[in-house]
Amino acid sequence: MSIPKLSGGLPWLGHALEFHRNPVDFLSRGRERYGEIFSFPLAGQRVNVLTEPRGNAAFFRAPDDQLSSREAYQFTVPMFGKGVVYDVPPETLDEQIGFLLPALRDARMQTYAQSIEEETEERCAEWGDEGEIELAEFMNELTVFNACRCLIGREFRRRTSAEFARSYHDLECGVNLVAFFNPRIPVPKNLRRDRGRANIVRLISRVLKERRQKPAADEDFVDTLMAARYADGRALSDDEIAGMLVVSIFAGQHTSAVMSAWTGILLLQHPQYLERVRAEQSLLPAGQPLTLASLRSLVVLEQCIKEAERMFPPIVMLMRMIQRDFTYEGHVMPAGDLVMVAPAVTHRLPDVFRDPDRYDPDRFGPGREEDRRTQFSLIGFGGGKHRCVGSGFAYQQIKTIWTVLLRRFDLQLAPGEYVPDYSTWVVGPRRPCMLRYRRRRRADAIAKAS
Numbered sequence: 001m002s003i004p005k006l007s008g009g010l011p012w013l014g015h016a017l018e019f020h021r022n023p024v025d026f027l028s029r030g031r032e033r034y035g036e037i038f039s040f041p042l043a044g045q046r047v048n049v050l051t052e053p054r055g056n057a058a059f060f061r062a063p064d065d066q067l068s069s070r071e072a073y074q075f076t077v078p079m080f081g082k083g084v085v086y087d088v089p090p091e092t093l094d095e096q097i098g099f100l101l102p103a104l105r106d107a108r109m110q111t112y113a114q115s116i117e118e119e120t121e122e123r124c125a126e127w128g129d130e131g132e133i134e135l136a137e138f139m140n141e142l143t144v145f146n147a148c149r150c151l152i153g154r155e156f157r158r159r160t161s162a163e164f165a166r167s168y169h170d171l172e173c174g175v176n177l178v179a180f181f182n183p184r185i186p187v188p189k190n191l192r193r194d195r196g197r198a199n200i201v202r203l204i205s206r207v208l209k210e211r212r213q214k215p216a217a218d219e220d221f222v223d224t225l226m227a228a229r230y231a232d233g234r235a236l237s238d239d240e241i242a243g244m245l246v247v248s249i250f251a252g253q254h255t256s257a258v259m260s261a262w263t264g265i266l267l268l269q270h271p272q273y274l275e276r277v278r279a280e281q282s283l284l285p286a287g288q289p290l291t292l293a294s295l296r297s298l299v300v301l302e303q304c305i306k307e308a309e310r311m312f313p314p315i316v317m318l319m320r321m322i323q324r325d326f327t328y329e330g331h332v333m334p335a336g337d338l339v340m341v342a343p344a345v346t347h348r349l350p351d352v353f354r355d356p357d358r359y360d361p362d363r364f365g366p367g368r369e370e371d372r373r374t375q376f377s378l379i380g381f382g383g384g385k386h387r388c389v390g391s392g393f394a395y396q397q398i399k400t401i402w403t404v405l406l407r408r409f410d411l412q413l414a415p416g417e418y419v420p421d422y423s424t425w426v427v428g429p430r431r432p433c434m435l436r437y438r439r440r441r442r443a444d445a446i447a448k449a450s
Helices: 016-021 023-034 053-061 074-080 090-104 106-125 135-151 154-172 177-181 188-213 221-227 238-269 271-281 292-296 299-311 391-408 441-449
Strands: 037-042 045-050 130-134 318-322 326-328 331-333 338-341 409-413 434-439
Touching (some): 016 023, 016 037, 045 053, 090 221, 106 135, 130 135, 135 391, 154 238, 188 238, 238 409, 271 299, 391 409
16 A cells, blocks of 8 residues: 655655655644555655554564664764664663663652753742743753762762853754755765764863772762663763763753743633642742652643643654565555654644643543553654653653752743744743742741751
C-alpha cells in the first residue's frame, strides 16, 4: 500500500524550508490532508510521518536494527564526542545508559532537590524587590547551573559557572537542520558548537585530574563514572567520561529549561490553576528544605507540568533511520527512508485528548487520566524502552524551581505574545518572554523566622 506523499516543495530541498520555518504547522497540515500517515521529501531524503498513538507504539517498539536512532542522530556526535551515545553500537549504548542510573536513584535525587532549591534561592536573592526578567533566558541559565551542581559538583559550579554557561550555549548551536544532514559542514553554528565543546571538555578534564589527586568528600556522578566498568571490565576513558557528562547535562537541562518556562507561562495565563498550586504549596512544612516526599505531594503542580508537556512538548518530532523495511498498517517503508513521530501533533488529537487546544491540567487527574487511556499518547519524553531516563529529574527540577518562585514572589507576565520559537529543535517560547515579579514580604518574614 503506497503512502500518500505531500505535494509541492523545491527540487532536492523538498519541503525543507517550510518544515524548518514551522514544523508543527507543517506536520499538522499533512495530517489534516492525508490522515494518520503521510510522507514528504526533505533535502534528498523521504520522511514517513506517523501521527497517532498506535503508530507511536510501532515506532518505539521496533528493534534498534530496524529503526536506528544512532543513524538518525549522527549530528549529535560532534556535540557529545566519539565513543558515546550515538557513536556506539546499541549494546554499548545500553551499558552507558546503565551508568546513568545510579545518578537517578532516590538517594541522589534527594540531594538534587536540596541543591536545586539552594541554587534557585541564591539566584532569586540577587533580584530586587520588584522588576522584570526574561523568563526563557533565566530558566536556561538556572537549569545549566543546576545540572553542573548536581552532576559535576558544587565546587565546579562555583568556579566555572559563567565560562561553562557561555560554552554550553555555543554547544547548543549544534542542534540545527544543516547539521542534521551534514554535521561537519563548517557553517557558523557548527563552528560555535565545536568551540563550545572544546572549552567544556577542557573544564571537565581539569575536574577529573583533581579528583584523581584528591577524591571528593561526597560521591557524585563524576565519581560514579570514574568507578564504572563495561561488561568486559574496561574502565571509561577520560574522553568517554567527559562525553557522558556532556550528554547528562544536555539531557538534564534542555527539556527542563523549556518545560519550566512553559509551565510558568501557562500557569500565569490561567490564574484559577495558579491559585490551586499556591494553595497546595501552603501545606508544605514552613522553613523546611524540600524533600522528595514533599515534592511528590504537589499533585496539582505535577498535572500542570504534564499539561505543559502535552501542549508544548520540548521535542516536537523524533526520527529514526530505517535499516530494514518497516511495515505499519500495510504500508511498507523501505530501508534508507526516515520515519518520524510527532509529539506536538499526537498531543493535540481530539479523540485522544478532549478539547486538546484548551489548557486543562485536570485531564490528568483521578477519574480522567486521559494519557493512560491510550498507550503512547503522551510522548514528550519518548516512549517504551526509549523513554528518557531523566524525565523524573526534569519533573523534580521544575517542581522545585516553581515552588521557590511562587513562595518568594507575586508574578505576572508582561504584555506580549507567548508563542513557540521554531528556530531551534528544542522548542521554547519566543523571546522576549518577560516575567514581572514583586517580592512577597510575608514569605520572607516567615523564612527568616524559621
